[in-house]
Amino acid sequence: MNNSHSAPKGARTPWQVTRSVWYAMFMREAISRTMSDRMGWFWMIFEPFALVALMVGIRSFISGDNLIANAPFIPWMIVGMMGFFLVREGMLRGMGAIEGNSALFAYRQVHPVDPVVVRNFLEGTLRTFVFLIFIAGGLLLGLELFPDNAVRAISAWLALWGLGIGLGLVVSVASTLVPEVGKIIRITSLPLLILSGVLFPLNQLPHRMLEYLMLNPIPHGLETLRLGFFENYKATHGTSMTYFWLVTLSLNALGLLMHLRFVDRLKAK
Template sequence: MPKQTHTSGRTPWQVTRSVWYAMFMREAISRTMADRMGWFWMIFEPLAFTAIMVGIRGFIRGGNLIVNAEFIPWMITGLMGFFLVREGMMRGLGAVSSNSALFAYRQVQPVDPVLVRNALEGLLRTFVFMIFIVGALLLGTNMFPDSAIRAMFWWLSLWCLGMGLGLITSVAGTLVPEVATIIRMLNMPLLILSGVIFPLNQLPHWVLEYLMYNPIIHGLELLRGSFFEGYQMIHGTSAGYFWLFTLITISLGLIMHVRFKESLKAQ
């Protein structure tokens, strides 16, 4: 019998890992080096929001609006958590169309650039958050979390929510361009209605009851609770609701990518 030669090939996981690594390096270079103002805006945006809101608070009323938490660290924590979710959702909008040329390679699927962009955004936002924490400590403001493990867990949880929303918007925004326009218009209302810039505890109960359907509120309150010991979270904050919504969002996004894979490649 002729001697059989054994040819070793890469496993599907090795192929996927190589694709993700190549796309990650491509996105990282594009995100951090192509735009010279990229780093500036990532740092300046939350800094400007905080400065404006501190000024408004000082003009309208004095004192501490937040129970067992200083206003500035409370504000920065909320802004950073919200931007993590928002950027995960927004980066998904153009992920498929901007990488359409890569779909000529059968190893690259439409879901790959979405996952890679969210991973990169999570790392960048984590780095910026650490800059703010260190900067606040140097200025004499204590922003170090009282429970670092819980803070890291809820930071990661908010990233997961952003990834799930990004998976959905990447499909919906690519197949129906009008959806992308609507999502961009929702940025500012979502910022206000998520309890980022003012405490929602001051709202009437009947209004708060409807706002609590927003999972971002639950994630931000739990993140703040890990930073400030004794922080009085909004009544009705639920880790179970947050994770139920997050897991459903991720599952729905993955199902949409499987269902509309060929349609996304054809865009």
């Protein structure tokens, strides 16, 4: 039966157009991220390595191994840092995505949400590769960095990736419309590293303070990621992936709604 409403022969579907746009932007971002900046790879590996070295250097003063139940201190910290950097970079890279690709908005197929999603996907891919390098290097050095529960570890890693995307979507709009927001977020990234339980276990803090700190979804994802690596690890009290996913999905939904609502203003920036 002839369907008068069918698409013209050879015409591409909206999904095919979007996929082509994402692929072209991904290749553009990947070349720019890995080739134009010769120090890019160095800093991705050196930053967590330097923090680990610093904490190992002062471990004798804080008795690090005695602070964490059923998990070696150095692998515990490496896993936490890698998970945190995945979220942080997803958020920070999203902030400059719209302004960095504003010239592409002259093409009607390209929308402000596209560079944010593509940058987050690229950043997550690179961070996953760097994490695998650390795991391989740690195993060669005799560190306990092989996950006891690979399914849980991978699920938590992907969940943290999703949180980074949600944060990136929200802050990309907020920082583009109000530039001061971007400055505030960059300033808070270091305190967030400390308050997310990356460098020391949050269980050591008073219960009243812990209740407020656990409103931050990042510790929930990090503790679950650590549980995937250290099966007998005692996670921070109140860790809940249900809460984590409620926040993550809400941020992703809010970010997409903000992009729809302010699409014209974002393109005009």
